[in-house]
Amino acid sequence: MDFLNFLDFKVTDILDIILVAILLYYIYKLVRGSVAINIFIGIVIVWGFWKLTELLGMEMISSLVGAFMQVGLIALIIVFQQEIRKFLLMIGSTNFANKRNFIKHFKFLRQDGVTVSMDVDAIIAACKKMSSTKTGALIVLERNNSLDFIKSSGDKMFIEVNKPILESIFYKNSTLHDGAAIIENNHIVATRAILPVSNERNIPLRFGLRHRAAVGVTEKTDALALVVSEETGNISYIKNGRFTDFGSMDELTAIIKEDLID
Numbered sequence: 001m002d003f004l005n006f007l008d009f010k011v012t013d014i015l016d017i018i019l020v021a022i023l024l025y026y027i028y029k030l031v032r033g034s035v036a037i038n039i040f041i042g043i044v045i046v047w048g049f050w051k052l053t054e055l056l057g058m059e060m061i062s063s064l065v066g067a068f069m070q071v072g073l074i075a076l077i078i079v080f081q082q083e084i085r086k087f088l089l090m091i092g093s094t095n096f097a098n099k100r101n102f103i104k105h106f107k108f109l110r111q112d113g114v115t116v117s118m119d120v121d122a123i124i125a126a127c128k129k130m131s132s133t134k135t136g137a138l139i140v141l142e143r144n145n146s147l148d149f150i151k152s153s154g155d156k157m158f159i160e161v162n163k164p165i166l167e168s169i170f171y172k173n174s175t176l177h178d179g180a181a182i183i184e185n186n187h188i189v190a191t192r193a194i195l196p197v198s199n200e201r202n203i204p205l206r207f208g209l210r211h212r213a214a215v216g217v218t219e220k221t222d223a224l225a226l227v228v229s230e231e232t233g234n235i236s237y238i239k240n241g242r243f244t245d246f247g248s249m250d251e252l253t254a255i256i257k258e259d260l261i262d
Contacts, residue, residue, distance in 0.1 A: 024044070046065065046068070046069065047069065049065060050062065050065040050066055050069060053065060054066075117185050117186050118141065118161065118183065118185060118186050118260060119161045119162070119186055120253055120256050120257050120260070121253060122161055122162050122163045122166070123139065123141075123161060123166065123183070123226070123256075124249055124252060124253045124256070125163045126163045126166035126167050127139070127166075127226055127228055127235050128235070128249055129163070129167055130166075130167060130170060130228045130233075131228050131233040131234070131235050132233065133233075134229075134230060134231070134232070134233040135167075135170050135171065135172060135228060135230070136170065136177070136210060136228060136229065136230030137166075137170040137177075137181075137226070137227070137228040138179070138180040138181070138195070138210045138213060138214060138225070138226075138227055138228075139166070139180065139181050139183060139225065139226040139227075140180050140181070140182050140183065140193070140195070140214075140217055140223050140224070140225050141183050141223060141224040141225070141226070141256070141260065142182060142183065142184040142185075142189075142223055143222045143223055143224065143259075143260065144222055145221040145222045145223065147182055147184070147217075147221065147223060150180075150182060150190070150193050150194070150195060150217065151182055151189055151190040151193060153179075153193050153194040154179055154180070154182070154190040154191055154192040154193030154194065155176065155190060155191050155192050156189065156190055157188060157189065157190065157191060158187050158188075158189060159187060159188045160186060160187055160188075161183060161186050161187065161188060165188065166181070166188075169181055169188070169191055170228075176191040176192055178192055179191065179192035179193050179194055179195075180192075180193045180194075180195050180213065180214075180217075180225075181193070195213035195214070195216055195217045196213070196216040196217060196219075196220055197209065197212045197213050197216045198212050198213075198215040198216035198219055198241065200212075200215060200219075200241065203215060207236075208229075208230075208231070210227050210229075210230075211227050211229075211236060211238075214226075214227045214236070214238045215238055215241050215242075216241075218238050218239055218240055218241050218242075219240070219241035222240075224237070224238070224239050224256060224259055224260070225237075225238040225239075226238075235252070237252060237255070237256070239259060
């Protein structure tokens with residue numbers, strides 16, 4: 001029967017399936033946890049229905065759905081513009097070529113016992129101390145996307161992460177406390193960095209410029225951001241342009257370590 005010919009797999013067919021699966025995995029990874037995830041699932045369902053009608057030889061409905069998919073491409077680019085930007089940044093990132101970071105992209109290929117090179121405990125300890133004194137701070141943790149365009153806006157340095165250094169950078173009388181501190185691997189590579197500010201209208205008014213900058217950089221890249229409020233001393237954790245809830249400092253530490261490996 002002709003419609004069973006697809007069961008005759010070749011090596012290229014298997015490779016094709018693997019590549020599509022990887023592409024869908026990355027797209028899902030970029031949109032999960034956002035409203036766009038529902039749109040993504042809807043697209044996958046419509047695409048699957050389209051291919052099924054093609055397979056069954058239902059030409060009229062197949063051509064109708066096919067035309068919808070082609071015309072809808074422009075709309076998808078508009079809807080997923082932030083996600084597309086992140087995807088292209090991930091592909092073009094200089095860190096992507098690094099063997100260690102390249103393997104890290106494939107979560108299902110990771111070996112158990114993978115550790116985080118960044119001293120997250122020291123970072124959280126510094127944030128906790130600054131929170132108690134209501135010292136404003138903005139810390140950006142680099143992951144896979146290169147942040148060179150942000151580092152160049154501040155003062156370059158190369159200091160191993162530790163609690164006293166972070167506290168001294170954001171000390172109120174320090175010349176380095178304005179702007180963001182950028183951490184790559186386990187080193188502070190820039191201070192007083194200027195971040196892109198988010199124009200998102202859903203950010204509560206109680207959050208100031210630091211929080212908007214943290215949302216902005218995590219919208220445009222896959223970086224993680226920690227903010228200590230100068231007014232309340234509250235610590236905020238932002239990922240993918242969204243605030244992440246946590247119950248304790250230990251829980252926050254565990255979340256960040258998992259996100260750095262992810």
